[in-house]
Amino acid sequence: MSFLISVIIPAYNVERFIEKAINSALLQPEVNEVVVVNDGSTDKTLQILKTLQISNSKIKIYQHQNKVNKGRSASRNLGIKHAKENYIAFLDADDFYLEDRFANDKKIFEENKKADGVYNAVGFHFYREVTPLEKEQLKLNTITKKIKPEKLFDAIISSKYGYLHLNGLTVRKSVFNFIGYFNEQLMVAEDSDIIFKMAIKCRLESGIIEEPLALRGIHETNVFDQKDLYKKYNMKLYESIISWSSKNQISIDEIDVVFNWLWVVRFREKNKLHEDLMYWVMLFMKNPEFLFSYLSVKYFPIIRLRKKLFPFLYKQ
DSSP states (O other): OOOOEEEEEEESSOTTTHHHHHHHHHTSTTEEEEEEEEOSOOSSHHHHHHHHHHHOTTEEEEEOGGGOOOOHHHHHHHHHHHOOSSEEEEOOTTOEEOTTTTHHHHHHHHHOTTOOEEEOOBEEEESSOOOHHHHHHOSOBSBSSOOOHHHHHHHHHTTTTBOOOGGGEEEETTHHHHHOOOOTTOSSSHHHHHHHHHHHHSOEEEOOOSSOSEEEEEOTTOGGGOHHHHHHHHHHHHHHHHHHHHHTTOOHHHHHHHHHHHHHHHHHTTOOHHHHHHHHHHHHHHSGGGTTSHHHHHTOHHHHHHHHHOGGGGOO
């Protein structure tokens, strides 16, 4: 099977950035099509796309029914369903690839037939003034050491060795047949959601993690600057993984890891006990597969809180 890639780009009001993103994808010899989903843009994004398409037939433009705005998840899903090639890569419309983005990925897929995907480091490009703290923090989205695929999920959900970004990921299109598509209920954290699912159920191999193969655009309107939005949806992210796990025969040990991190998020919010009781009851009612497992006892707020505050009482 030849190594040809469909690059998926969701685009909403990105007239300032979209041409740079598309051109960076077209420069990669492995890219056979750039699938852009115009997500109800109200600026000149669509006009720019149509102009670019005239000069390069690899650019494919799609829109949602009635040309509405449906968000990044729905746009990526539409792009995946229209993609013609057997390999999928993603690129946000305000980001761009660097030279030879896919050269090493190709080598890994050719040498490792069991690989479902390859992840690589992603850096940052600044379109605005940044603080010294931002310069220190925004250096590289990467995993800092090579990790066996079966250990990857635990590593990335804990952030022990860093983070992955969609721009650095290349996967077989067949992956979506058995993990599903992006969760369209998540306004943000949808990228972490799909990466976690891939790490649980697929073999993701380490690519180039020491230097970036793509750059994220840092500007005045980045969605990841909306801290309150992420605070709300980070909890929904874990709930999404739990619900998905219950339907996909995921091992109880891996599900336990998700429950643990959800509990940590809830604990940090310092909710009242009755609020936590109601939350966990509702969560297990929504996922009855776990209601009669040890997880419902382990994460019952009173028991869990006592273990957190008085660990010496529970030592073996």
